[in-house]
Amino acid sequence: xxxxxxxxxxxxxxxxxxxxxxxxxxxxxxxxxxxxxxxxxxxxxxxxxxxxxxxxxxxxxxxxxxxxxxxxxxxxxxxxxxxxxxxxxxxxxxxxxxxxxxxxxxxxxxxxxxxx
Amino acid sequence: xxxxxxxxxxxxxxxxxxxxxxxxxxxxxxxxxxxxxxxxxxxxxxxxxxxxxxxxxxxxxxxxxxxxxxxxxxxxxxxxxxxxxxxxxxxxxxxxxxxxxxxxxxxxxxxxxx
Numbered sequence: 001x002x003x004x005x006x007x008x009x010x011x012x013x014x015x016x017x018x019x020x021x022x023x024x025x026x027x028x029x030x031x032x033x034x035x036x037x038x039x040x041x042x043x044x045x046x047x048x049x050x051x052x053x054x055x056x057x058x059x060x061x062x063x064x065x066x067x068x069x070x071x072x073x074x075x076x077x078x079x080x081x082x083x084x085x086x087x088x089x090x091x092x093x094x095x096x097x098x099x100x101x102x103x104x105x106x107x108x109x110x111x112x113x114x115x116x
Numbered sequence: 117x118x119x120x121x122x123x124x125x126x127x128x129x130x131x132x133x134x135x136x137x138x139x140x141x142x143x144x145x146x147x148x149x150x151x152x153x154x155x156x157x158x159x160x161x162x163x164x165x166x167x168x169x170x171x172x173x174x175x176x177x178x179x180x181x182x183x184x185x186x187x188x189x190x191x192x193x194x195x196x197x198x199x200x201x202x203x204x205x206x207x208x209x210x211x212x213x214x215x216x217x218x219x220x221x222x223x224x225x226x227x228x229x230x
Contacts, residue, residue, distance in 0.1 A: 004159065034217075043120075043222040044160075044205070093159070105218065107152075107159035 002028045004096050006108035013084055014116055021079045021111045023094035029074035030096035034105065035067075038091040050077055074098065084115040118143045122206050122221035129196055130229050137191040137224050139180075139206035147208040149173075149182055149189040150218070154203045163191075163204070198228045 003026040013019050023033060032051050036044040048064075050056040050071035058064045066088075068080040077096075081088050091112050095105040123138040141147065148167045152160040164173030169184035178193045189206060206221040 041222070043220040044218075046217055046219075049217065095160075104162055107161070109157065109159040 002026075002096075002104075002106040004030075004094065004106045004108040006092075006094060006111050008111060009109065010112040010114075012114045012116065015085050016083055018080055018082045019084055019113060021081075021092055021094075021113075023077045023079070023096065023108050025075050025096045025098070025106070028096075028106075029099045030077070031074065031098035032096070033071055033077040034095045034097075035069060035077075035079050036093040036095070038093060038110070040091075044093060047079075081113065084113070086115045089113055089115045118147065118208060118210065118219045120206050120208055120219055120221035122204075122224050124222075125224040126227060127224060128227045128229065131198055132195045133228075135191070135193040135196045135200075135226070137204055137206075137226070139189045139191065139221060141187050141189065141206075141208050143187075143208060143210065145210055147210050149180070150207045150209070151178070151180055151189070151191050152205040152207060152220075154205065154223075156202070160205065196226075196228050198230050201226055201228045 005024045007022045035047045038044045047062045048056045048058045050069050056069035071077040091110050093110040095107045097105045119142045121140050150165045151163040153163045154160045164175040166173040166182035172181045180189050180191045203223045203225045205223045207218045209216045209218050
């Protein structure tokens with residue numbers, strides 16, 4: 001199947017700093033990327049949907065100024081957590097779909113963010 | 117809004133046991149239903165799917181049937197293996213294509229002992 005990578009796989013940062021997470025589709029062009037957040041022992045919650053070259057569409061309750069999403073190319077989307085606080089600590093997962101991906105979402109392995 | 121409810125885990129079975137993981141859903145339209153599996157240290161992978169009532173999805177010995185009358189999509193396997201140990205997520209989307217928004221259940225951790 002198609003491969004999606006995320007970087008970094010884990011990150012620890014101080015409160016008040018910003019953290020950028022990258023999501024890449026390695027062998028297909030991702031016209032749509034999704035960003036999810038997963039709390040321990042809980043489900044994945046969709047944060048936003050991004051289409052290449054367009055502004056992201058955020059789910060209700062997700063602060064767009066705090067979670068900045070950029071999908072500038074067909075292989076890369078980034079999620080920046082601005083002015084991170086301990087409550088932002090979570091597991092962030094991206095998925096991608098598009099040409100060559102058979103209309104299926106392919107998931108990255110996730111990024112563990114810990115804010116001290 | 118749409119929602120998915122899975123049986124709570126963790127589930128622990130012996131090798132070659134029969135597996136059922138229950139999943140029920142609430143949706144206003146006619147959703148497509150999915151089971152995803154997450155092996156340790158890896159991303160979610162699509163295990164199987166069904167796009168309309170009475171469809172049966174199957175893969176790697178796992179099966180699930182889209183039951184509209186009971187709004188269910190239970191996952192079954194006749195004889196589990198140690199390699200099936202993973203977290204399983206039931207999900208729905210409001211379209212045929214999995215490239216649309218997915219709503220996930222809370223996940224069920226499955227451990228198979230030799």
